[in-house]
Amino acid sequence: MKHSAAVILSLALAVPAFAQDSNHGAGPVSGxxxxxxxxxxxxxxxxxxxTQGPLLDGIWKRPGLSPRDRSIVTLAVLIARNQPIEMPYHxxxxxxxxxxxxxxxxxxxxxxxxxxxxxxxxxxxxxxxIFAQRGIGADQLPAxxxxxxxxxxxxxxxxxxxxxxxxxxxxxxLAEYTNGVLFQDLWLRPDLAPRDRSLVTVTSLIANxxxxxxxxxxxxxxxxxxxxxxxxxxxxxxAFYAGWPTAFSAVPVAKAVFDARPK
Amino acid sequence: MKHSAAVILSLALAVPAFAQDSNHGAGPVSGxxxxxxxxxxxxxxxxxxxTQGPLLDGIWKRPGLSPRDRSIVTLAVLIARNQPIEMPYHxxxxxxxxxxxxxxxxxxxxxxxxxxxxxxxxxxxxxxxIFAQRGIGADQLPAxxxxxxxxxxxxxxxxxxxxxxxxxxxxxxLAEYTNGVLFQDLWLRPDLAPRDRSLVTVTSLIANxxxxxxxxxxxxxxxxxxxxxxxxxxxxxxAFYAGWPTAFSAVPVAKAVFDARPK
Amino acid sequence: MKHSAAVILSLALAVPAFAQDSNHGAGPVSGxxxxxxxxxxxxxxxxxxxTQGPLLDGIWKRPGLSPRDRSIVTLAVLIARNQPIEMPYHxxxxxxxxxxxxxxxxxxxxxxxxxxxxxxxxxxxxxxxIFAQRGIGADQLPAxxxxxxxxxxxxxxxxxxxxxxxxxxxxxxLAEYTNGVLFQDLWLRPDLAPRDRSLVTVTSLIANxxxxxxxxxxxxxxxxxxxxxxxxxxxxxxAFYAGWPTAFSAVPVAKAVFDARPK
Numbered sequence: 056m057k058h059s060a061a062v063i064l065s066l067a068l069a070v071p072a073f074a075q076d077s078n079h080g081a082g083p084v085s086g087x088x089x090x091x092x093x094x095x096x097x098x099x100x101x102x103x104x105x106t107q108g109p110l111l112d113g114i115w116k117r118p119g120l121s122p123r124d125r126s127i128v129t130l131a132v133l134i135a136r137n138q139p140i141e142m143p144y145h146x147x148x149x150x151x152x153x154x155x156x157x158x159x160x161x162x163x164x165x166x167x168x169x170x171x172x173x174x175x176x177x178x179x180x181x182x183x184x185i186f187a188q189r190g191i192g193a194d195q196l197p198a199x200x201x202x203x204x205x206x207x208x209x210x211x212x213x214x215x216x217x218x219x220x221x222x223x224x225x226x227x228x229l230a231e232y233t234n235g236v237l238f239q240d241l242w243l244r245p246d247l248a249p250r251d252r253s254l255v256t257v258t259s260l261i262a263n264x265x266x267x268x269x270x271x272x273x274x275x276x277x278x279x280x281x282x283x284x285x286x287x288x289x290x291x292x293x294a295f296y297a298g299w300p301t302a303f304s305a306v307p308v309a310k311a312v313f314d315a316r317p318k
Numbered sequence: 319m320k321h322s323a324a325v326i327l328s329l330a331l332a333v334p335a336f337a338q339d340s341n342h343g344a345g346p347v348s349g350x351x352x353x354x355x356x357x358x359x360x361x362x363x364x365x366x367x368x369t370q371g372p373l374l375d376g377i378w379k380r381p382g383l384s385p386r387d388r389s390i391v392t393l394a395v396l397i398a399r400n401q402p403i404e405m406p407y408h409x410x411x412x413x414x415x416x417x418x419x420x421x422x423x424x425x426x427x428x429x430x431x432x433x434x435x436x437x438x439x440x441x442x443x444x445x446x447x448i449f450a451q452r453g454i455g456a457d458q459l460p461a462x463x464x465x466x467x468x469x470x471x472x473x474x475x476x477x478x479x480x481x482x483x484x485x486x487x488x489x490x491x492l493a494e495y496t497n498g499v500l501f502q503d504l505w506l507r508p509d510l511a512p513r514d515r516s517l518v519t520v521t522s523l524i525a526n527x528x529x530x531x532x533x534x535x536x537x538x539x540x541x542x543x544x545x546x547x548x549x550x551x552x553x554x555x556x557a558f559y560a561g562w563p564t565a566f567s568a569v570p571v572a573k574a575v576f577d578a579r580p581k
Numbered sequence: 582m583k584h585s586a587a588v589i590l591s592l593a594l595a596v597p598a599f600a601q602d603s604n605h606g607a608g609p610v611s612g613x614x615x616x617x618x619x620x621x622x623x624x625x626x627x628x629x630x631x632t633q634g635p636l637l638d639g640i641w642k643r644p645g646l647s648p649r650d651r652s653i654v655t656l657a658v659l660i661a662r663n664q665p666i667e668m669p670y671h672x673x674x675x676x677x678x679x680x681x682x683x684x685x686x687x688x689x690x691x692x693x694x695x696x697x698x699x700x701x702x703x704x705x706x707x708x709x710x711i712f713a714q715r716g717i718g719a720d721q722l723p724a725x726x727x728x729x730x731x732x733x734x735x736x737x738x739x740x741x742x743x744x745x746x747x748x749x750x751x752x753x754x755l756a757e758y759t760n761g762v763l764f765q766d767l768w769l770r771p772d773l774a775p776r777d778r779s780l781v782t783v784t785s786l787i788a789n790x791x792x793x794x795x796x797x798x799x800x801x802x803x804x805x806x807x808x809x810x811x812x813x814x815x816x817x818x819x820a821f822y823a824g825w826p827t828a829f830s831a832v833p834v835a836k837a838v839f840d841a842r843p844k
Contacts, residue, residue: 100725138699170561173401199363228554265563291754298696300791433824436664462626491817528826
């Protein structure tokens, strides 16, 4: 993490730009703009202090979760909560921290399904400008239809049967897309490692207070290599970006998952 | 559903425009701008594929819920989650799919109460431009104070008593407005059919994860004519627009409602 | 509350402005723009009616919660739900209703922790312009590191032990920041009274449907002087700004708190 840049840019705001002429179809859709520390201080000297201290010099530097992972978690929170205002800085920081363009591309696509289509589109509107500024072209992006990772048929048959049994009688369509499009296609796309895809999913569930689905996905994340220490740090990191109550609501769910797993 | 138009326009983004001069009061407050498929592809070829495939050629074409109903559901999700970015396309698509301007007007007003005043105002900022572009004038809008639908006094007395009993001792004001303004005024406005008003309400509850109120409103929707098959499709449709976890959280609630109703 | 102004301005929308040149770092980041009643009427004559009636002439004028407190509650809802669109009007109204600039500054900082960093940054982007327009300078803002209020050591030791016991084994980082930064620093900042800080916290929990943490914070608010009548009115007021379902989800939690407290 390039920290001196971080201090300046941590307050980068992407403000949606406008179409000067609403008839033309290909003008800019997002502009990038930084709030300076002077501006933050003009409303809250304390917020400047907490940004530089506990946030940038604190949680971001804690061991237990790498800067790269913290960037993935932060992007997942911002996309899942539809907050373009901090995306330009964090897309840039993520790339600086080693998150690949193809991984960012997959994170956005994944969250179309896990947090809604409009969330993904808002993220695209910002990401395309960052990609253009950094000269990131098609050769660095995942194919639309790549060779998928192998499916662990036995495990997935069980999972699919559970979806058919639980969701099927209520919404056949939901069960069908869940099995066919999500778990037998999206989750098998190779350009985001299963462990990272799970990290994005768990983060988005915590950030949006969707604890019902958290046990399954936290277990899946840990089965794919997320350590207990990393999961603990995710919860603390999300507290800053999605608010303390979301983190506290995740605590009992994580505890139950941790306790039930073999040591 | 005009599908060739849909393919081009499905990525329409409304980007809030700005007041060039913050002192003048009547300038434009929203601009309309489309993300082209090229732009989406510049970040995620996969997202383009999923948009054209499972979303536009998939869920939107499933039988069991008409394009008109799917448009109502989609608008309700976008307004309830405050996502203007996809509203211009979907206001236009809704009108193309047969949703009347007076119905859109009522949907926005209804969701002021069910998802918050600012959500409705954001929707107005976009809708007014679409209405202007399509020449939709006051003659196509509901009156501020129309003749209300008849109130089923016996049923409503019971409902009102329950609100007074449950909410009254905690918040007299909440109970009063719920009975006087919501159920004995808003819900009786004639320009959105009770079944459609319930569809909007149930959708907004699912999209925002507010399952506590879902049983009552899903039952009310089905009492007003929403079929079980339609309700099932609503859940699958909302999955795409509000994210998979919201749909899955709705499943057990819908199951309990379905199971308890006479076949 | 200056009501004639309110009628005109109640529909004020802050539309995020843009950076004309994305390279310069200190241009404007927000513009202010009002929706006129004519514009609202062009989409929904009913919404205009409900805004002028039940909202501005109704809930805002009910006794039991002062206009100042209603302004604090409204700001907390708008910041916690990240809705800049109505912030300019409500920052101005809050100042007119007697909320001090230093209190607004603290509300924003407090909600960085309770609703996420990006929420606070969006609020800063709007507030800085309002402060500039009204000539509010550094002398009216809280110091970054003021002398803190005294800590009630016995009560806080108990609270801190509970956090260490519940959250500690799951996320040591979360427990550490909760005790060190939130309760032994943020909550002791003197420029927002403990009762008002609790009012902001409870409001944000209700507005975001985070009822798990509500009991603790409602009790804390009432221990600091929030009356039962005021709490009742908060719930009704939040119904308008965050939607009816959020208010109804708060009812049983508030009831349990009210019932368990000594009369």
